[in-house]
Amino acid sequence: MLEIKNLHATADGKEILKGINLTINAGEVHAIMGPNGSGKSTLSYLIAGKDGYNVTEGEILYNGVDLTEMDPEIRAAEGVFLAFQYPVEIPGVPNTIFLKEALNSVRRHRGEEELDAMQFVKMVKTKAEELGIAKDMLKRAVNVGFSGGEKKRNEILQMAVLDPKLAVLDETDSGLDIDALKVVSDGVNQLRSDDRAILMITHYQRLLDYIVPDFVHVLAHGKIQRSGGKELALELEEKGYAEYGVAAE
């Protein structure tokens, strides 16, 4: 589904990624772990298409098509989803309007019929309940006044509504207490399926206790230094990133 080949990239003109190779197939859950500044977030923004991040060499293929040529909204419509590390507050835009507009934009692109208000409300209510999202959170402006946990749950709700094929979760565990972490993880686990791929980006191993990955990769100095199974995460938890030339924090 996702093939990253020899990816070199800059952020604000500075070289951050220095030759990443990574293949993710449908049904797989991958975790990229790495210290601060290793290029984790740069990779997630490159996949989602944020301005200011440029590929200088190599490519990102999504179902065989070069992803970097697509506008962010087209990527989303084609099934790419990024759960933000810092979800953005949008004053004045009610959460339901935002979700409905997003869903119907994606459905239009996919040649599916748009949902009317009734159908949409019914659908979003069910999904919101599963994620323990209160009704008033749907009515409020997008992420405005949300707690850290509410923001992350709102990200997973968007993911559940948009039904992506490739979901990238950027530091989804940061800022969550243990209860919120459980709710969010349950939400993600429900979305695991044979035709969906998930890429988790995280600093700590904690999240991986709840969302157990099939593969773990260590990213440091802009390169994947090592890949392995879920046990690699435990090893990192114990030893830190010191052996990859990164000082303990």
Added chain:
Amino acid sequence: MSKVVNAAQPYVDQFDAVKDRLPGAQLPWLDAKRLAGIERFAEIGLPTVKTETWKYTRLPNLEEQGFRAATWEDGQVEVSGVPAFFNDADSLTRLVYVNGIIHPGLSRLENLPNGVSLEPLAQVLVNEPAFIEKHMSSEQAGYDQGFSALNMAMMESGTVLRVASGVIVTDPIEIVYLCGSTDQPIYRHPRNLFILGNGSQATLIKHHAGIATGAYFNNTVTEVSVGDGAFLRHYTIQADCLEALHLSAVNVRVGRDATYENFNLAIGGRLSRTETRVRMEGRGGHCNLSGAYLMKAREHCDNTTIIDHLVPDTTAREVFKGVLNDEARGVFQGKLIVHKDAQRTDGYQMSRALLLSDRAEMDAKPELEIYADDVKCSHGSTTGQLDETALFYLRSRGIPEAKARNLLIQSFVAEALEEISDIKVREAMANLVIHWLPAQCYLAEEWKQA
């Protein structure tokens, strides 16, 4: 000095030519006021960039435009209809002017509630001159604004709204001003008088729209009196055409425990300036002067407000939001004067502008003059661009860029629209905002369901 006199001279000549035909001619007190007005105008002249309160608003060369006085014939130009502000507009009271002349076919005054009158100034000058004399304050001849003095001299049309004490009017009353489509650009000097008796309530909508393209020049002065315990909602929609010049001075007195709510939505006009002066004269009075302006091309919109807190325990609130595209310019000047005795004044003022283009420009000048010691006043002013992070967030969820931009602009303006306490008017204004936005607009219905 001689230069100023020269610039004013054509107006003085015009006044001499038309003064005997103006409404109320031969009323000695009015003749005296008109004369004082033209003398004052000749003395001050047209504002220039050196005029402190006109620092950011430069008038185009009015001589070059070849404006002439509006005639009865100008009111007979063909009008296809009135731009609908409300969906159920057909049942609401409205007075329609076409180039300053009342259009009886489009107006609907039969459902005016008891205790409310809505009449042309000229008619009231004939029937009740003493009423007009009483409500045109004597100090007006000493205007420090040239255009207001000129209006005093030249006022030829306008509307008198009276709501008797204790009368509560729930349905909005709309005054529609359609302008344009004349062979030559015309100028007009309407003078409005809105008088709310003690304990009365009303909602008034002034709706300005261009009939077709073409220049015209409106120089309006509106006197408003909100009696003790009264509540006036005074809304303006300025949807003039791209070449229109629109100057409006609004002078308001707010009585004890009275509320004056003013919202000005400007979505069109080559140059517009609304100068609102409010005198808080009674304890417990509240005023809200807010607005939104959406300007494109080389349009220019100036909102200038001056609020005088004269007595203790009055409150004022101002929220202005502007969206400026292309080479449009916005100006906000907000002055709050808390006089010596006006203890416990509570004033809040906010001006925010969104620049959609590198060539758009915003000038904001908040001013506080405080002479009392126990007051709560705050103000803030920001000018910025569309939040790129928010834009990316929306796009990353599949929302196309143009639509995402609209959504952000719409939500930016919505914050100002929230100042409108009449929900129906707020929704109608939100609709106008949506239609101003570039392609791929939202339907208001969708927005409302939230």
